[in-house]
Amino acid sequence: MTEKFDVIIVGAGPGGSAAAYSLSKMGFNALIVERGKYPGAKNVMGGRMYAHALNRLIPGFWKEAPIERMVTREKLTFLCNEASVTLDFLDGEFREPPNSFTILRAKFDQWFANKAVEAGATLVPNIRVDDLLWREKRVTGIIAGEDKIEANVVIAADGAVSLMAEKAGLKKFEVKQFALGMKEIIELPEKTIEDRFNLAHEEGAAQLFVGQCTKEIPGGGFIYTNRTSLSMGIVVYIDRLIEKKIDSHKIIREFNENPVVAKLIEGGKIQEYSAHVIPETSRSGLFTNGMLVVGDAGSLVINSGITLRGMDMAIASGAAAAEAVKNAMGKNDFSKECLSYYEDLLRKDFVLKDIATFKKASEFLQNDRLYTLYPEIACRFFHKLWAVDGAKKRAFDELLEGTKGNRTNMILDVLKGLRAL
Numbered sequence: 001m002t003e004k005f006d007v008i009i010v011g012a013g014p015g016g017s018a019a020a021y022s023l024s025k026m027g028f029n030a031l032i033v034e035r036g037k038y039p040g041a042k043n044v045m046g047g048r049m050y051a052h053a054l055n056r057l058i059p060g061f062w063k064e065a066p067i068e069r070m071v072t073r074e075k076l077t078f079l080c081n082e083a084s085v086t087l088d089f090l091d092g093e094f095r096e097p098p099n100s101f102t103i104l105r106a107k108f109d110q111w112f113a114n115k116a117v118e119a120g121a122t123l124v125p126n127i128r129v130d131d132l133l134w135r136e137k138r139v140t141g142i143i144a145g146e147d148k149i150e151a152n153v154v155i156a157a158d159g160a161v162s163l164m165a166e167k168a169g170l171k172k173f174e175v176k177q178f179a180l181g182m183k184e185i186i187e188l189p190e191k192t193i194e195d196r197f198n199l200a201h202e203e204g205a206a207q208l209f210v211g212q213c214t215k216e217i218p219g220g221g222f223i224y225t226n227r228t229s230l231s232m233g234i235v236v237y238i239d240r241l242i243e244k245k246i247d248s249h250k251i252i253r254e255f256n257e258n259p260v261v262a263k264l265i266e267g268g269k270i271q272e273y274s275a276h277v278i279p280e281t282s283r284s285g286l287f288t289n290g291m292l293v294v295g296d297a298g299s300l301v302i303n304s305g306i307t308l309r310g311m312d313m314a315i316a317s318g319a320a321a322a323e324a325v326k327n328a329m330g331k332n333d334f335s336k337e338c339l340s341y342y343e344d345l346l347r348k349d350f351v352l353k354d355i356a357t358f359k360k361a362s363e364f365l366q367n368d369r370l371y372t373l374y375p376e377i378a379c380r381f382f383h384k385l386w387a388v389d390g391a392k393k394r395a396f397d398e399l400l401e402g403t404k405g406n407r408t409n410m411i412l413d414v415l416k417g418l419r420a421l
């Protein structure tokens with residue numbers, strides 16, 4: 001088969017569908033090729049999407065999209081072996097406009113790709129793109145099995161381990177650039193979820209866990225409440241996992257067994273388990289002759305420790321790629337000089353601005369004290385505050401003792417933390 005499209009998009013995740021939707025609305029002939037049986041079939045996600053980027057593209061999308069719950073409650077838990085300290089933040093302002101929603105990707109990705117199809121895009125699922133077509137140092141299409149399909153521009157939206165970006169020479173992979181995300185979906189009745197997380201009907205919670213759960217490896221745990229299930233899991237830096245020779249399955253098993261977590265998931269049935277990498281420290285080229293790279297494929301992800309943002313970044317970069325294609329089509333110029341307009345758009349928008357703002361976060365999050373010393377100090381301090389056992393020590397004495405030999409580091413860490421966040 002030899003055909004020609006204005007644009008070919010590789011991958012029907014949020015980045016690919018945002019690009020296809022925007023391009024189709026502009027009247028361009030867009031083809032999306034997805035290796036999964038359907039969009040979302042291959043996607044793993046902790047389950048929370050910040051709403052702003054999609055709201056720009058499809059205002060009020062939550063009235064029609066398959067969202068699970070609107071997140072109004074944020075919790076941060078420091079875990080020790082026998083104790084835990086939780087910060088519980090409930091904010092009515094997260095309702096109007098909605099700040100974030102929990103979603104299940106298998107449903108959400110299908111809905112979003114269908115929006116692109118309704119707008120005029122062609123979606124071909126169950127086909128893996130194997131390679132790029134080149135002419136005179138310019139990408140001119142894709143190769144999928146026996147098929148060669150041509151386009152003026154190819155948009156690589158094929159996720160964190162982007163074969164397209166690698167084939168175009170825009171990305172080289174190293175283990176230390178990635179974190180490993182492991183996720184389970186645990187089924188529970190709607191009412192049980194609302195009672196356990198203290199939620200109003202249809203509202204949701206996002207709970208992050210720091211400390212004992214990652215076995216002294218930088219990373220953290222999460223639980224997001226869906227309508228009738230919990231998305232829960234662990235994210236850890238892969239190089240440290242290998243260095244410490246820790247079995248990733250053991251980490252997630254022990255997370256489930258931690259007394260705080262076990263209470264929240266008690267009686268639940270595991271529906272699904274999956275694992276995927278998350279780009280952490282890598283940066284890749286975002287354009288070349290005839291090609292643009294969006295979302296995870298371009299490492300456009302922010303992990304600030306408190307927020308993990310990949311979906312809003314993918315959607316905004318997909319929409320920016322569509323604008324850059326429109327500009328190139330208008331000039332009939334698909335050179336990298338013309339397509340560099342894409343990076344200008346990302347710089348003007350929040351995507352590259354926020355990445356620059358949070359660039360110190362990744363380095364800060366590698367600090368072992370965040371996962372060992374500080375949760376321990378917090379738990380010991382609150383233990384002393386509430387324990388009545390006849391011993392004379394005050395909570396403040398416990399704090400002084402716990403921080404002995406580490407106070408300079410602590411002050412420096414607080415300063416670094418404030419800068420990183």
Ligand SMILES: Cc1cc2nc3c(=O)[nH]c(=O)nc-3n(C[C@H](O)[C@H](O)[C@H](O)COP(=O)(O)OP(=O)(O)OC[C@H]3O[C@@H](n4cnc5c(N)ncnc54)[C@H](O)[C@@H]3O)c2cc1C
Pocket residue numbers: 010011012013014015016033034035036039040042043044045046047048049050127128129130157158159160163180181182183233235275276277278294295296297301308309310311312314
């Ligand atoms: C455990 C975990 C938890 C996360 N939690 C959050 C969170 O709470 N909030 C958040 O915003 N982000 C989160 N993320 C990150 C988020 O999932 C990604 O940033 C986001 O999915 C990126 O979207 P994308 O469209 O760029 O890529 P993807 O969603 O990865 O989509 C890529 C698509 O391309 C397809 N594809 C790949 N290769 C080919 C090929 N050769 N041919 C055809 N198709 C191909 C794939 O099947 C897939 O459908 C999490 C990630 C993980 C792993």
